[in-house]
Amino acid sequence: MSGRELERGSVLERVQLGSIDLGAAASLLGLSYRQTRRVYARYKAHGGAGLVHRGAGRPSNRSHPSAEREMVMSLIRKHYGGKKERGPHERFGPTLVAEHLWTDHGVLVAVRTLTRWMIDDGLWSRARKTRSVKHPRRERKARFGDLIQLDGSFHDWLEGRGGMMTPCLMTMVDDATGVTLLSFEDHETTWAATKVLRAWIGEYGIPRALYTDWSNVYKRLLTAGERTRGESEAFTQFGRMCEKLGITIIAASSPQAKGRVERAHGTHQDRLIKKLRLRGISNLEEANKYLRGDYIRAHNARFSVRAADEVDSHRPRHSVTMGDEDIYCLEYSRTVGHDHVVQYETLSLQLDPRVRGRVPAKSKVLVRESEDGGLRVIKAEGLGRHASERVLKWTPAPPRSAKPSKPSSLLQAAIETMLSEVPETERKPQPPKPCPDHPWRATHRRWVELARTSRAAPMQTTEKDE
Known part of the structure; x- marks a missing residue:
């Protein structure tokens, strides 16, 4: 009772x-x-x-039949139970199991019911690691596009299939709504970040700001030379692209500061790995195709929320007049040589003769390298609203001959020793020096005396006036 x-x-x-x-x-x-x-x-x-309640001890009228329960548990053991020798992360949780039972098998079971059944059969545990909260969460941004968190996560996403060990998952998460965009890359490089940013801009528009790490890819500190020149901000290649698009990059001082994207990594490392395993995906091309086709849409439908303010802060791409080839590129400053050749790494770029009058020697030009390796030489003119750019034609030039290296002191000493051992009769004759009364020397003495006399004459005139 x-x-x-x-x-x-x-x-x-x-x-x-x-x-x-x-x-x-x-x-x-x-x-x-x-x-x-x-x-x-x-x-x-x-x-x-x-x-005593008359229903005590009797099965509920809403309970699932035992045959249905056994069928569901057999599906879980076969497809979603995981392998114990690989660790607890192999097993699917009740929430993810309920999703796949409905989408893959057409079986609808409540998550709480599945939780109870899986705990009873030893396929799940409620135990969780307790964490002490040290960093309070800040409030979300009010508008979609105000702040996008960008980061890469290296993990064994394909579980060794296809020989891929730890590819990088590039993740962009909107701070206001949690809308996510993903892309698999080999490494977290400038071009990997550029690829996912271009995909975001193509889908939603240009965001106001990006929240990233302090790294050589996104944002870096000023060098000693830049501080000496009085520069206030240092740009990476990715940072220069964002500056052209009008995107502000904010660097986080700790992982907790951009906790939204860090927690998203944990979600993907649990759900995405298992979904890739179910489909037998073993290379990044197939993985990116699955991300664009199914995973991103389903993830956003489940985990995104409404923004506090319905106004979209994204700007359209056409609001920036520069072309893609001038924005998404690696940009370096170079000096034009006296022969109107621009050196870029191991290449010599000979400028077209018709532009030599407008681009004098020792002037500065920009060399822009696209992702496919194409090079463009740009002459920037004017400032502010009057700024303009001129594309300079060029052709490959033969590389400059290397300057002869100076011999080291030890080598020079060895050469002098060898020359001293050569007999005087075999040495190369040296040109004779002119004697003291040679006409050359006499002429030089007369020039020196005339110069002294001409300098002394004005001084004597000044003394007489006084």
């Missing part, structure tokens, strides 16, 4: 002894007068056993 049934028994016993009537008992039990009469009748007929 439950505690409530025992309490009813004690009150109805007082009614039976005549110390209180049914009206007072109804008030004490919190029941209506009619319900109290029915309960008291069962108590008089069957005693304390009549107060």
Whole structure:
């Protein structure tokens, strides 16, 4: 018997002894007068056993048939149970199991029911690692596109299939809504970040700001030379691209500062790995095709939320007039040589002769390298609203001959020693030096005397005036 049934028994016993009537008992039990009469009748007929709920010990009318339960558990063991020798992360959780039972097998079971069944069969555990909260979460941004968190996650996403060990998953998460965009890359490089940024801009527009790490890819500190020149900000190649698009890069000082994208990594490392395993995906091309086709759409439908402000902060791509080839490129400053050749790494770029008058020697030009390796030489002119760019034609030039290296001191000493051992008769004759009374020397002496006399004449004139 439950505690409530025992309490009813004690009150109805007082009614039976005549110390209180049914009206007072109804008030004490919190029941209506009619319900109290029915309960008291069962108590008089069957005693304390009549107060026990009649459904106790009987299966629920809404319970699943045992055959259905066995069928569901067999599917879980076969497809979603995982291998114990690979660790607990192999097993699917009840929430993910419920999704796949419905999408892959057409079986609809509540998550709480699955949780109870999986715990009873030893396929799941409620145990979780306890963490101490040290960094309070900040409030989300109000508008979609105000702040996008960008980061890469190296992990064994394909579980060794196809020889891929730890590819990088590039992740962009909107701070206001949680909308996510993903892309698999070999490494977290400038071009990998550019690829996922271009995909975001093509899908939603240009965001206001990016929240990234301090790294050589996204944002870096000023060098000693830049501080000496008085520069206030240092740009990476990716940072220069964002600067052209009008995107502000904010660097986080700790992983907790951009916790939204860090927690998203944990979600993908649990759900995405298992989904890739079910489909037998073994290379990054197939993985990216699955991301674009199914996973990203389903993930956003489940985990994204509405922004506090319905206004979209993204700007359209056409608001920036520069072309893609001038934005998504590696840009370096170079000096034009006296022969109008621009050196770029191991290449020599000979400028077209027709532009030599407008691009003098020792002037600065920009060399822009696209992702496919194409090179463009740009001459920037003007500032602010009057700024313009001119594309300079060029052709490959033969590389410049290397300057002869100076011999080291030891080598020079060895050469002098060898020359000293050569007999004087075999040495190369040296040109004779002119004698002291040679006409050359006499002429030089006359020039020196004339120069001294001409300098002394103005000084004598000044003394006479005084």
